[in-house]
Amino acid sequence: MPAEEFVAGWISGALGLVLGHPFDTVKVRLQTQTTYRGIVDCMVKTYRHESLLGFFKGMSFPIASIAVVNSVLFGVYSNALLVLTATSHQERRAQPPSYTHVFVAGCTGGFLQAYCLAPFDLIKVRLQNQTEPRAKQPGSPPPRYRGPVHCAASIFQAEGTRGLFRGAWALTLRDTPTLGIYFVTYEWLCRQFTPDGQNPSSGTVLVAGGFAGITSWVAATPLDVIKSRMQMAGLKQRAYGGLLDCMVSSARQEGLGVFFRGLIINSARAFPVNAVTFLSYEYLLLSWG
Numbered sequence: 462m463p464a465e466e467f468v469a470g471w472i473s474g475a476l477g478l479v480l481g482h483p484f485d486t487v488k489v490r491l492q493t494q495t496t497y498r499g500i501v502d503c504m505v506k507t508y509r510h511e512s513l514l515g516f517f518k519g520m521s522f523p524i525a526s527i528a529v530v531n532s533v534l535f536g537v538y539s540n541a542l543l544v545l546t547a548t549s550h551q552e553r554r555a556q557p558p559s560y561t562h563v564f565v566a567g568c569t570g571g572f573l574q575a576y577c578l579a580p581f582d583l584i585k586v587r588l589q590n591q592t593e594p595r596a597k598q599p600g601s602p603p604p605r606y607r608g609p610v611h612c613a614a615s616i617f618q619a620e621g622t623r624g625l626f627r628g629a630w631a632l633t634l635r636d637t638p639t640l641g642i643y644f645v646t647y648e649w650l651c652r653q654f655t656p657d658g659q660n661p662s663s664g665t666v667l668v669a670g671g672f673a674g675i676t677s678w679v680a681a682t683p684l685d686v687i688k689s690r691m692q693m694a695g696l697k698q699r700a701y702g703g704l705l706d707c708m709v710s711s712a713r714q715e716g717l718g719v720f721f722r723g724l725i726i727n728s729a730r731a732f733p734v735n736a737v738t739f740l741s742y743e744y745l746l747l748s749w750g
């Protein structure tokens with residue numbers, strides 16, 4: 462099993478993650494809290510109340526976890542294509558796989574990464590939703606979680622391993638098809654702008670990666686909202702009876718627009734994050750031969 466894809470996936474994912482985390486914090490807050498009037502209001506309030514550091518809450522854990530998550534995604538995707546088409550990453554420009562194979566390999570990568578991602582994502586969302594300033598201010602209550610390890614330990618103590626996988630179902634449903642869409646969009650755009658048999662230029666990779674990110678996140682947003690709400694359930698809002706109950710009661714209370722909360726910020730974040738992720742992934746694999 463070629464291992465370079467796993468390492469390239471890890472490094473490229475980490476670069477994309479740092480770039481996109483401030484957008485991600487605003488998105489999670491808009492999806493799970495009703496105190497903000499929109500993106501700008503959320504950004505202004507976060508900055509005033511918590512300074513620039515507020516945008517980077519909950520980032521240390523994803524940085525550590527991206528080693529697992531993105532390397533599983535890209536490593537499984539590439540190795541699934543190897544099984545399906547008997548071609549290595551280097552051979553795939555000369556013998557491009559069919560879009561069906563790309564979709565199936567993407568879904569497989571998405572499905573497996575979702576299970577690795579679930580506990581890390583839960584902790585990230587819980588920490589991002591703590592709006593208390595970092596520096597202790599007189600009269601303000603201390604945040605519920607002191608950091609990622611404390612957050613993980615508290616959830617584990619209260620609810621056991623199952624608690625750490627809260628929202629995992631919604632996450633799997635979100636990521637399995639949308640990662641198929643992600644890789645198909647990337648491949649399709651690369652092929653449109655690249656002569657047969659050649660490697661795509663850096664510009665093509667940036668644009669194709671960016672649009673792959675946007676397309677997949679547009680498709681993922683409805684389940685992303687549900688996933689974030691289920692992860693927060695039981696803390697501030699009421700616990701839901703399951704995924705369907707969360708969907709129905711969110712739609713009843715807030716209208717169908719609720720499924721598109723965070724869509725704009727998700728898309729704005731997705732372009733630079735995935736442009737950088739794919740560019741560094743392709744570059745690393747090319748330079749390792």
Ligand SMILES: CN(C)C(=N)NCCC[C@H](N)C(=O)O
Pocket residue numbers: 474477478635636639640643674677678681731734735738
């Ligand atoms: C629609 N979904 C779930 C994705 N496209 N997932 C791939 C993640 C890529 C990058 N780390 C990001 O966070 O955008």
